[in-house]
Amino acid sequence: MVDLVYLRIYTTTVQSFMYQYDAIDQQLVEERVAQFRDQTRRYLNNELKEEEFLPLRLQNGLYVQRYAPMLRIAIPYGMVSSKQLRLLADITRRYDRGYGHFSTRQNLQLNWPKLEDVPDILEELATVEMHAVQTSGNCIRNTTTDQYSGVIADEVADPRPYCELIRQWSTFHPEFAFLPRKFKIAVCATESADRAAVQVHDIGLHLKKNDAGEIGFKVLVGGGLGRTPMIAETISDFIPRADLLTYLDAIIRVYNQHGRRDNKYKARIKILVKALGIEEFRKRVDAEWEHLRGTESTVPMSEFDRLASFFTEPEYEALEDQPAELTAKLAESNGFARWYERNTFDHKKPGYRIVTLSLKKPGQAPGDATADQMEKAANLADQYSFGELRVSHEQNLVLADVRQDQLIELWEAAKENGFATPTLGLLTDMICCPGGDYCGLANAKSIPIAEQIQQTFDNLDYLYDIGEVDLNISGCMNACGHHHVGNIGILGVDKKGEEFYQVSLGGASGHDASIGKILGPSFAQEQIGDVIQKIINVYVDSRTEEERFIDTFRRIGIKPFKEAAYAKAD
Amino acid sequence: MPKLIKNGEIVDNTYVWQQDADATATENAIVPMQKWLDNQETIGKVAGIWIDAGEGVEPLADVDLSQFDVIGVNFPSFMDGRGFSYARLLRERLNYDGEIRALGNFMADQQGYLIRCGVNSFEFAEDVNLDIALTLNKPFSVAYQGDVADPRPVFLRRG
Numbered sequence: 001m002v003d004l005v006y007l008r009i010y011t012t013t014v015q016s017f018m019y020q021y022d023a024i025d026q027q028l029v030e031e032r033v034a035q036f037r038d039q040t041r042r043y044l045n046n047e048l049k050e051e052e053f054l055p056l057r058l059q060n061g062l063y064v065q066r067y068a069p070m071l072r073i074a075i076p077y078g079m080v081s082s083k084q085l086r087l088l089a090d091i092t093r094r095y096d097r098g099y100g101h102f103s104t105r106q107n108l109q110l111n112w113p114k115l116e117d118v119p120d121i122l123e124e125l126a127t128v129e130m131h132a133v134q135t136s137g138n139c140i141r142n143t144t145t146d147q148y149s150g151v152i153a154d155e156v157a158d159p160r161p162y163c164e165l166i167r168q169w170s171t172f173h174p175e176f177a178f179l180p181r182k183f184k185i186a187v188c189a190t191e192s193a194d195r196a197a198v199q200v201h202d203i204g205l206h207l208k209k210n211d212a213g214e215i216g217f218k219v220l221v222g223g224g225l226g227r228t229p230m231i232a233e234t235i236s237d238f239i240p241r242a243d244l245l246t247y248l249d250a251i252i253r254v255y256n257q258h259g260r261r262d263n264k265y266k267a268r269i270k271i272l273v274k275a276l277g278i279e280e281f282r283k284r285v286d287a288e289w290e291h292l293r294g295t296e297s298t299v300p301m302s303e304f305d306r307l308a309s310f311f312t313e314p315e316y317e318a319l320e321d322q323p324a325e326l327t328a329k330l331a332e333s334n335g336f337a338r339w340y341e342r343n344t345f346d347h348k349k350p351g352y353r354i355v356t357l358s359l360k361k362p363g364q365a366p367g368d369a370t371a372d373q374m375e376k377a378a379n380l381a382d383q384y385s386f387g388e389l390r391v392s393h394e395q396n397l398v399l400a401d402v403r404q405d406q407l408i409e410l411w412e413a414a415k416e417n418g419f420a421t422p423t424l425g426l427l428t429d430m431i432c433c434p435g436g437d438y439c440g441l442a443n444a445k446s447i448p449i450a451e452q453i454q455q456t457f458d459n460l461d462y463l464y465d466i467g468e469v470d471l472n473i474s475g476c477m478n479a480c481g482h483h484h485v486g487n488i489g490i491l492g493v494d495k496k497g498e499e500f501y502q503v504s505l506g507g508a509s510g511h512d513a514s515i516g517k518i519l520g521p522s523f524a525q526e527q528i529g530d531v532i533q534k535i536i537n538v539y540v541d542s543r544t545e546e547e548r549f550i551d552t553f554r555r556i557g558i559k560p561f562k563e564a565a566y567a568k569a570d
Numbered sequence: 571m572p573k574l575i576k577n578g579e580i581v582d583n584t585y586v587w588q589q590d591a592d593a594t595a596t597e598n599a600i601v602p603m604q605k606w607l608d609n610q611e612t613i614g615k616v617a618g619i620w621i622d623a624g625e626g627v628e629p630l631a632d633v634d635l636s637q638f639d640v641i642g643v644n645f646p647s648f649m650d651g652r653g654f655s656y657a658r659l660l661r662e663r664l665n666y667d668g669e670i671r672a673l674g675n676f677m678a679d680q681q682g683y684l685i686r687c688g689v690n691s692f693e694f695a696e697d698v699n700l701d702i703a704l705t706l707n708k709p710f711s712v713a714y715q716g717d718v719a720d721p722r723p724v725f726l727r728r729g
Contacts, residue, residue, distance in 0.1 A: 024712045024724060035709040039679065047702070052677050055649060063590040078673040121603025138649065168724060174686035175658055245723070256655050257626060291663060303725035 001040035060133030078106030089374035161307035180259035222273030225479035319351020357419035366393030435475030442475030444492025444499035456529035661688035
């Protein structure tokens with residue numbers, strides 16, 4: 001029934017609320033496909049050396065992994081239309097094994113494509129205004145932002161037009177394609193919460209208004225995870241939006257020239273900022289900016305207007321909050337009430353709600369979605385949310401504009417398709433990298449750890465009682481699973497060829513960002529569920545009524561957790 | 571005569587890239603920047619200088635660059651992108667309008683970006699087929715950012 005309804009709606013809905021390519025955008029992605037097709041052909045003909053093809057394929061998101069290549073498809077700032085998602089589903093079916101992995105950079109990773117098929121995949125992506133440009137390599141990566149952009153009440157302004165501006169500026173930037181290391185930018189537009197983790201990015205942009213009411217950005221620099229996790233420092237309290245691109249150029253030009261290139265583990269901008277100190281770094285950036293400020297790259301108001309025109313509001317109906325059927329259902333169904341409480345969020349318009357389709361179903365790798373699920377999610381988007389979705393940094397999908405009087409229907413449909421795990425923000429809503437099951441870099445598997453934790457904490461009442469905990473798992477020091485900023489972080493390490501897991505506590509990625517502290521010696525894989533249980537027990541025993549896990553940790557420190565985790569059984 | 575690509579054509583390479591600072595500087599030599607700076611009173615006429623990765627263009631701030639026919643930018647590795655900024659700064663900051671030559675271990679596939687940063691000649695390693703390399707120098711016919719050839723970003727060019 002859902003599918004029939006979708007067909008009717010889909011054929012009559014043509015309006016878009018996302019950025020739309022014009023001839024220039026389309027030409028660029030098509031020329032990129034042709035370029036990569038030729039590079040792949042030359043590589044397969046031995047005309048291009050392995051080491052030369054490496055950076056070229058990485059700049060197109062193509063890794064050669066443990067068992068097969070991995071292709072990372074860009075989903076700029078997490079926005080994807082139902083039409084695009086349907087093609088992605090189709091691609092995973094025809095070129096892969098019928099599933100994909102949504103990443104913390106809001107992208108989609110295919111785990112089993114054939115190298116020689118990648119040009120064809122890219123060509124298909126280009127037909128729906130998609131690509132894999134700069135999803136890897138030592139260049140500026142996909143800019144990320146809040147998955148609730150444009151639909152929450154308290155944002156300073158919709159960050160997506162600025163993300164699109166940054167996307168265009170960073171795409172094929174001639175000067176910054178061979179930086180010392182990868183470069184990640186995130187944008188946040190709310191005071192109440194930072195869902196984009198801007199403080200742990202190479203550049204974090206905090207959209208704000210100055211006292212005169214002008215829009216600009218507080219600019220943070222030098223945050224990052226990986227081997228040496230650091231919280232970013234403020235380089236400027238306010239850069240007017242017109243100057244954003246010249247200021248970014250100035251920062252990255254300083255980094256490109258002075259960032260370390262002798263050791264890849266010390267090559268991120270955070271190491272340069274730390275080595276110079278923020279004062280000296282700022283001085284150098286300002287000196288560079290003096291030359292760039294006011295040049296042609298200054299963004300005119302007409303461009304902000306043009307970009308903003310793509311992210312218009314859909315035609316919301318005049319609705320009332322909390323319609324009677326919703327109130328009744330909340331009272332009557334505990335399952336629905338839980339899902340509503342956890343997986344839906346306040347919308348700026350009365351009568352609407354933001355809904356997260358969870359990709360954290362027990363038994364499924366966190367962030368993974370099957371082709372069927374992608375198609376179902378696309379259908380749900382068409383039926384309930386104006387045909388668009390967002391990928392969240394926590395590896396879930398979001399329907400941003402759902403009518404409250406349709407929530408019950410949507411919940412039923414979400415349940416049918418494995419999207420209704422009502423655990424958003426709870427312990428089992430884990431961030432998890434693909435780990436040693438797929439990734440050539442990983443020291444250890446991460447998916448079985450996620451499974452073990454899901455099994456240990458399979459009681460919903462208990463999970464709700466524990467409350468909000470960010471648990472993040474990375475299979476190696478590269479920290480794709482953001483373990484440093486998990487309230488509980490788990491890191492896979494290699495000990496003489498065996499997989500062990502180091503646990504850290506107290507990390508956070510929001511406005512109160514902090515790097516977790518290592519609990520102590522690492523644990524064997526089979527111990528992890530038990531160890532996390534002991535840690536949670538300490539929290540439950542020590543918490544005050546209003547404290548979340550992170551609050552209790554900050555109050556009592558690591559010691560009691562350490563004692564419990566390493567206590568010998570009597 | 572060795573060949574190179576200059577302004578989109580395969581031509582004779584009439585200069586000699588002197589990597590060794592102890593080599594005798596000749597009129598057709600591209601000498602190390604630091605050597606030239608240290609000996610500018612005595613070194614006599616040379617074709618130009620070359621900048622190594624890590625040296626930057628700041629030492630040239632007060633030098634009359636118009637005396638050089640060529641300024642080389644060395645790429646110790648094709649992963650080392652410092653030269654992209656150096657070329658751009660030579661053009662946009664120091665207003666050098668002579669030849670900027672990519673030297674060392676860069677790739678044919680990097681020509682498009684290098685050209686946009688102001689490089690206009692490419693001294694490839696001997697094993698590179700220049701006819702093929704020449705086909706790779708303009709992968710894109712449009713660009714989002716301003717560059718050395720056209721400082722206007724796309725938002726000043728969209729119809």
